Amino acid sequence: MKLSDLGKQLTQDSAIVSLMEDLGDALNVNPNLLFLGGGNPAKVDAFEQLMAEHLADISQNPDELHKLLGIYQSPRGSEKLIDALVEYFQTEMGWPVSADNIALSNGSQSAFFILINMLAGQAGDSKKHFLFPLVPEYLGYSDQALANDYFKACKPLIEKQGDDLFKYHIDFANLHISDETAALCVSRPTNPTGNVVSDDELEQLTRLAKNHNIPLIIDCAYGAPFPNIVYQDVTCQWDEHRLYVFSLSKLGLPACRTGIVVGHPELISQFVKVNTIMSLANGNLGPELMSRLLANKQLNQVCSQHILPFYQHKRNHMLSCIRQNLTKNTYRIHQPEGAFFLWLWFENLPISSTELYQLLKEKGVLVMDGEPFFFAVKDDWPHKHQCIRLSYCQSDEVIEQAIEILATTLEGLTK
Structure with a gap:
């Protein structure tokens, strides 16, 4: 069978496919693997119990079940x-939105496939691109483009903090927007680093988007106001040049595949047309469960009383394990401001992060190689090969065992 050029592109090896294969292997096939990779949320018992109650209620009502x-x-x-979200965004966020500002999708991954290919690519005589003001950035964007050269990025400023921390900042002096820039895009918190772009940085990006009449797309899969896995105060202001993308996955409903897109009515209308062609209709389960959380005023309570404290404990435990086991002055941790990952930088790593990933995998520990998250950086920047991402969604025992193996592996490399 011969594939088209597009078919070849979509079936070639990709980082997101490898990530999901590792995730499926660890969670469904080989549970003995110490799994610190992937983006699957943790099992938060209080949230799943609440979902069980809503599902039981639906199952007892024939009309609701149908x-x-x-x-x-x-x-x-x-x-x-959508009506419940309008009320929520108006009352909780102060956003002047209506139903015309909101559309649903079958997951935020599908939403970004539409947005990337609707905005970037060939447009008359020019070729448009997405510009990422900060990298590393979510690798799931990287293989969604239907042609080459859809993505450009600005390398970050790196600030070392204290003995073992660092933080990426947007380098506005080198952030070059041109007539070929279709959109700016940031995840907040950033996957993979847990970096939270500051309110001031977001305001600067919004002004740039306005000046160039392009959207600023903000991926809130982990962020405020839900699931709000953010360990500091942030604000989410409304602006017609901002396009917010939310997800129910990190709330604890990854299998429901539900994305929420909020933005200018014209862009939302165009998005809906493409989504209908691609998907015909969105799934029902995620929207129904989310509607019930909103109707019963349970969403904010779940986020603040169960989800955030759960992940904050996990974050603190992994930080403690790293500091107890890894040799000082051999690593730095990106300031963990949100999401459920730690991003480690080994500035003097004697092998590449890809080789370290493979070595750990052979020892039964799955992490994420950092290199694919720099997909929009075209030059061979050494920093691209010095980082790994660790998820802290597993049990404390799994985290402890995995970090011990990571520590002994790193020690073996320096002997």
């Missing part, structure tokens, strides 16, 4: 959820 299982959603998505 709506869940036997009815297509309209193109924009569940009117019930």
Whole structure:
């Protein structure tokens, strides 16, 4: 069978496919692996119990069950959820939005496939690109483009902090926006580093987006206001040049595949048309469960009382394990401001991060190689090969065992 050029592109080896294969192997096939890779959220018992109660209620109501299982959603998505989101964003966030500002998708990954290919690529005589003001950035964007050269990036400023921390900052002096820039895009908190772009940085990016009449796309998969896995105070202001993308996955519903896109009505209308062609209709389960959380005023409570404290404990435990086991002055940790990852930088690593990833995998520990997260950086910057990402969604025991193996592996490399 011969594939088209597009078919070849979509079936070639990619970082996101490898990530999901590792995730599936660890979670479904080989549970003995010490899994610190992937982006699967942890099992938060209080949240799953709440979902069980809502599912039980639905199952006892024939009309509600039929709506869940036997009815297509309209193109924009569940009117019930969209109306609830309008009220939520108006009352909780002070956003002047209506139903025309909101659309649903089958996961935020699908939403970004639409946004990337709707905005970037060939446009008349020019070729448009997404510009990432800060890298490393979510590798799931990297293979969604339907042609080459869809992505450009600005390398960050690196600030070393204290004995073992560092932080990336946007280098505005070298952030070059041109007529070929289709959109600015940041994740907040950033996957993979847990970096939270500051309110001031976000305001500067918004002004740049306005000046060039392009959208600033903000991926809030881990961020405020839900699931709000953010360990500091942040604000989310409304602006017609901002396009927010939310997800129910990190709330604890990754299998429901539900994304929420909030932005200018014109862009939302165009998004809905493409989504309908691609998907026909959105799934019902995620929107129904989210609607119930909003109707019962449970969303903010779940986020603040269960999800955030759970991940904060995990973060602190992994930080403690790293500092107890790894040799001082051999590593730095990106300031862990959000999400559920730690990003480690080994400035003097004698092998590449890809080789370290493979070595740890052979020893039964799965981490994420950092190199694929620099997909938009074209030059061979040494820093690209010196970092790994660790998820702290596993049990304390798994975290402890994995960090001990990481420590002994790193020690062996320096002998």
